[in-house]
Amino acid sequence: MAFVNWFKRNVVVIAGLLTLAYLLLPNVVVTVFSFNRPKGRFNYEWQRFSTDAWRDPCGVSGLCESLGLSLQIAFWATLGATLLGTMIAFALVRYRFRARGAVNSLIFLPMAMPEVVMAASLLTLFLNMGAELGFWTILIAHIMFCLSFVVVAVKARVMSMDPRLEQAAQDLYAGPAQTFLRVTLPIAAPGIAAGALLAFALSFDDFIITNFNAGSTVTFPMFVWGSAQRGTPVQINVIGTAMFVIAVLLVLVSMAVGNRRKRQKA
């Protein structure tokens, strides 16, 4: 009876903890197995603790090259998609032009299209154009599918922006360039940042479209996939864990900065 009462009182907490565990368990497994020293080529069974892989993360040939390439592609894809997407979002919200409605819906189409279909059709396109598959085809493809997400994120922000703010800036002696830099951009910034983060994440771990259009180039997700056929090096877990930790640290730092700013203001 006591247990039932205790359970009733804590059911929300328990459900919350279980959900969190469900979400984080894969990360825990990745982390734990990054300290494994497997027998044979597959890192699927716990043998014994070791920091070998952590001391030599680039020990597997091709891994760090593929990681570098993925980061490079993600960086440029994010930049390209964020720039274009932000401009498209502003154009769609601010200007009335012919076919605006059509553009508005067409921009969402890549999000709804099955990725594998898009990958195949992109390949067809590239081959017909006689393009050489590799870094550039991957980058073009990534910018393309990241674009819709950036547009969605920025558009929401620009739409909720009071146009009078820009008029007020102009009224207070800010010319068009100043108005954009001092008022429009800072207010739209959270939307742009959200779009950019999304683009980076999408580009970095994209496998399907990249695999179709990479030619002989190997990105990090492709490397992981390839090695999983022949045996999984522990270093993959090391890279995965490191990325997770960096992401968590970034979130913590930004939260701390935000909190401190808030306290200073108050």
Added chain:
Amino acid sequence: MKTTEETTTAGGGDVRLTGISKTYGDFTAVHPLDLTVPQGSFFALLGASGCGKTTTLRMIAGLEEPTSGTVHLGDQDVTALPPYKRPVNTVFQSYALFPHLDIYENVAFGLRRRGIKSVKKQVEEMLELVQLGEQARKKPHQLSGGQQQRVAVARALINHPKVLLLDEPLGALDLKLRRQMQLELKRIQTEVGITFVHVTHDQEEAMTMADCVAVMNAGRVEQLGTPADLYENPRTTFVANFLGTSNFIEAEVDATSGDDIVLKAGGGKLVLHRSRASAPATTGGKILAGVRPEKISLTHADDAGRIPEGRNRITGRITESSFIGVSTQFVVDSPVCSDFEVYVQNIDRDPRLAPGAEVVLHWNPAHTFGLDAAQDIDAGVETVEEEVV
């Protein structure tokens, strides 16, 4: 419609609109209008929503391009100048404070854009003027509506504009705060001596604050004058109804003798001074005789003999009475007007004055004003009710 003080143009600070108009496609928001706002005055543009008052204001600010006409600030033609090159600043409806900047930076914005480096002293002084020194480092959303409104005023005033434009600046505040801010704005205007052009749909606000009011209706200025002048001498039924309440009697000109016009209405005679008739009076012609509710005295029919000679009088029956405290408001049904409104000060209350009582309404003929009978008696009435809701 120009103000009488054409001579002050030499002072260099007047706002002069000449033949200015604005059309959007087929819709004319502002018909060509001429208006001079004297330097240093508190000027109100009053009208219902959609009358063109905000468009007029935005054309002065440069946020709206006039279809025709010119805008002069003093001797300078600013018609072609973009807003950021005009020496005017605006307090926007709902303030438009920059949400990403704190109060201090909001106020400093204009100075910084003009390349002024040391803004600290000016910003602090300005925040002091609007009593917000303590809140300098807060973000706009952390302030109350009244405080935000004062930030908006400070942000504009710190630039020492030639003209401060206020677009319904008190519209978002509750009644009590609005009264307080009316006085506050008036105090600031007296203190800094800058020309204020204030757009509002609230006739009381316009009358309390402004030295001069332009009543706008459907893209035109109906009448321009001091609040008292507009109230006492409305020239159209729109102005008469929009500013306060008016009673109208449809009358026929019976005779004219000297300065007086004698009117015939429902068998009785009324006298109207010629100087107060804004329409030409020809014997046999129609005229609308108007009188404000507070100018009328109410006497019970039994005491009709005690009413002094020479007053305009009308008989009727009370249909409604409501006690307001300082006054009692009566509605009287009379042969010449079915719902005559009468406000009686509660000095000596006559208990016989209750619904159903037969009464005589009487007033000094000097308080009668005459309007052109060819207009809609109810113009301006409905719009007022709409705004109140």
